[in-house]
Amino acid sequence: MGLHIAYTLYILIALTLVVSILLHGAKPSKILGWLLAIFTVPVGGILLYLLLGRNRRKNKLILLKKDRFFKFPKPTIAHMAAMRGQFKRIMTLVYRNSHFPPTEGNNLYLLKDGKTTFEAIFKALEAAKSTIHLQYYIFEEGELADTFLDLFVKKIKEGVSVRMIYDGVGSFSLSKKYLAKLQEIGVEVYPFLPFKFGRFFRTLNYRNHRKIIVVDGFIGFTGGINISDKYLKGDETLGKWHDMHLQIIGPAAKHLDYVFVMDWYLVSQKDCTPVKIDRTIEGDANSLVQIVAGGPDDDFASLEQTYFSIINKAKKYIYITNPYIIPGQAILQALQTAALSGVDVRLLISEQVDSKIVGWSVRSYFEALLKSGVKINLFPDGFLHSKIIVSDDAITTIGTANLDDRSFEQNYEVNALIYDEAFAKLLKTDFLNDAHISKSLSYTEFINRPWSDKLKEGFGKLFSALL
Known part of the structure; x- marks a missing residue:
């Protein structure tokens, strides 16, 4: 009798998921694959679908009306004038998806590998006057993490606000002891979708892979490099880690800050208006830059x-x-x-x-x-x-x-x-x-x-x- 009830319940759950897949599935190949998995892999097929298969563009992971808590930067006449030439269609596409227009007047510095990247990052952090915003998929403890901690102590004493986001899976090894130190010195720190039993299936597969640092809304960093000592010392198995990062000084850095602000609201439910600091950019700041951000909650990939x-x-x-x-x-x-x-x-x-x-x-x-x-x-x-x-x-x-x-x-x-x-x-x-x-x-x-x-x-x- 108990087995019959369990079997009936399983069939009802499977049929419910089939209806959901047919209504909300994104790609025909994936629809067919998940239908086969559910009916050919008992229990496991359902668990895999709940963990990996749901279409988040139809069923939003996080319901958020972005204009409820801050306004996207409106394109100025200069922004609209920049959307021209051979890449006008790409510029328009990015603007309609991410709402960031291209901006002129940026200085760019190509940062190859860990040593060069972190030297530039720490120099920018030392010069912070108002805010330090950073978020990383992987934030590992070690010499780099300790250097960040020491710098945060110094800058908070100088009146700088420090906000930090780390991914709940990518930075899973980050200890409670280190996080407690951050909070003790005054860093506002939040995880992005940490492990929680009640929403395990709903969130495990959706991670924040971004790497962003923005200083005073004016100097920004992004690229492939995480906070990990392997970028300085290498890896016992893989050897030296090679990667590329980018430093942006100028208006495009403020758009990176808007990306952080959106994520900050998601993790903390707090508003965090990007700072407005007028600074003079040294050198020939003539690079045209456009920020494109994406995630499973956006309407398009x-x-x-x-x-x-x-x-x-x-x-x-x-x-x-x-x-x-x-x-x-x-x-x-x-x-x-x-x-x-x-x-x-x-x-x-x-x-x-x-x-x-x-x-x-x-x-x-x-x-x-x-x-x-x-x-x-x-x-x-x-x-x-x-x-x-x-x-x-x-x-x-x-x-x-x-x-x-x-x-x-x-x-x-x-x-x-x-x-x-x-x-x-x-x-x-x-x-x-x-x-x-x-x-x-x-x-x-x-x-x-x-x-x-x-x-x-x-x-x-x-x-x-x-x-």
């Missing part, structure tokens, strides 16, 4: 649409550096179409991987990419973690988003789009230098790889939408 548009817009070349290139059908088609059309399409991917199954999934797309003429280079020196696209000596993006469904559909991400010829050429040169020391794959060589590798890649591809 803004980062995927941005990447897709940049790839489709390329006329001469498009160079992509990213450790996690697991393209959906749209991005895969765009890369293949560009390569077959004569565009020089090159991917720079780390030969070392921090997850075997992710590495198999990435490699499972190599054959289709190589066959269409996409060039693939495997970087051999440690682990390459940068997330960069540069195209046609004209447009660049640096940020936190990978080329995979997780970044496009499930994570909160942020990138900077740079419409600047000199900056694009700088990143192009850096890409070619790294590609020169990398292993170039050939289609003929790759298709003759061992069958065991093909089997692993097939297994990885099967789970690519869940990674």
Whole structure:
């Protein structure tokens, strides 16, 4: 009798989920996959769907009327004038998705690897006068974390407000002792969607992958680098960690601050109006920059649409550096179409991987990419973690988003789009230098790889939408 009741309850739950999938499913392939999982994997299929499968663009993870607590920056005449030229459509797309117009008058500094990045960050923090806002997916204890703590003590004594967000999963190792120290010295600190039993299935798969620091609403940092000593000392398994970060001085940094402000409201339910400080920017501040932010609560996959548009817009070349290139059908088609059309399409991917199954999934797309003429280079020196696209000596993006469904559909991400010829050429040169020391794959060589590798890649591809 008890077994009959349990079976009936299971069928009712499964049918309820089927209705939900049919009403709210985003992609036909995923709809079919989840239907098969629910009916072929007893109990496990339902649990996996509850954990990983629900369409958050239909069923918002966090109900938030953004204009309830602050106004997005209204585009000025100068902003509207900047939305012109060959990238007007991309600028308009980003503005309609993220509400940030392109801004002129920015100084940009390319920060390669940990030492250079943290020297610039600590210099900016030392000079803070009003506010320090920072949020990271991974914030690990160690020498860097201790340096941040010491700086926070000093700046709070000087009257600077310090606010910090850390991801509840990415920074799971952050100890209660360290968090207590932050609170004791006056840092306002909150986790983003921490582990809670009551909402475990609803939130575990949706993480804040952003890396942002904004000082006084005027100096901003974003890119791929987390707070971890491995960026200074390397990793016992993977060796040296290579990554790219960006320092922005100017109006685009204030837009990064708006992204932080939105996340701050989500985690604290507190308003935090971005500071308004007028400063003179040193040097030739002539870079045109646009911030694009995206997450599972947005109506559209803004980062995927941005990447897709940049790839489709390329006329001469498009160079992509990213450790996690697991393209959906749209991005895969765009890369293949560009390569077959004569565009020089090159991917720079780390030969070392921090997850075997992710590495198999990435490699499972190599054959289709190589066959269409996409060039693939495997970087051999440690682990390459940068997330960069540069195209046609004209447009660049640096940020936190990978080329995979997780970044496009499930994570909160942020990138900077740079419409600047000199900056694009700088990143192009850096890409070619790294590609020169990398292993170039050939289609003929790759298709003759061992069958065991093909089997692993097939297994990885099967789970690519869940990674």
